[in-house]
Amino acid sequence: MSDCARQSQTAPGLANSAPIEHKPWKGSLYCKLGIDGQRLAIVGYSHHGDDDNEDYTIKSIRNAILGNPDGAFFNLIRNYFFFESSDEFWERVMFLNYLPRSVGCDDKRYATGTDEQIQQAKCRFLRVIEQYRPQKVLILSKKTWWTLPMTVEETAGRKLKTLGPEFPDFEWGTYRTANNHVVMAFGLRHPQGANGELMRKAIQRILAMPPVP
Secondary structure (H helix, E strand, O other): OOHHHHHOOOOOOOOOOOOOOOOOEEOOOOOOOOEOOEOEEEEEOOOOOOOOOOOHHHHHHHHHHOOOOOOHHHHHHHHHOOOOOHHHHHOOOEEEEOOOOOOOOHHHOOOOOOHHHHHHHHHHHHHHHHHHOOOEEEEOOHHHHOOOOOOHHHHOOOOOEEOOOOOOOOEEEEEEOOOOOEEEEEEOOOOOOOOHHHHHHHHHHHHHOOOOO
């Protein structure tokens, strides 16, 4: 049995109950318009809080659209794309956090996922990009980037590419799904502490790159 298959089984100690898995947010215009005509998925690292449930991500984005004061993280992402309207921006993209369930209470907001959570996250990530077929995935967390499944390039023993000489810390590679769809994945910084101007330039560079057919 594969590791991904194991993740679909009942969680230890929870009879007839699988672990919580957050549903990704998919905007209503993700397929029709996207950003510059491209299907983009944005990936953070984790949610934190006590009231964990499968709609956690969807509720978080809806709150950001409504202007919730706790939505600073989501507003920074929107600003990187030069959108003023949260509604217009989030309806055009997908979003998910890498860990499929909360990392813990608020005081654990900076914690790293358990081995079990990260294994579940890897399987879910591959499943999501196959199901929703983004052309580009923007990873806004080094903790996420370092624990993603291996790219096509890494599997072949090749180095990941850098986004450009002005972005030496930003790497990218590709995934090929079971249905032969190629996804470009870019490892960027978490918005907290990131240089906003550098992030905006990096994202414009990414948007200008033609999707891999």
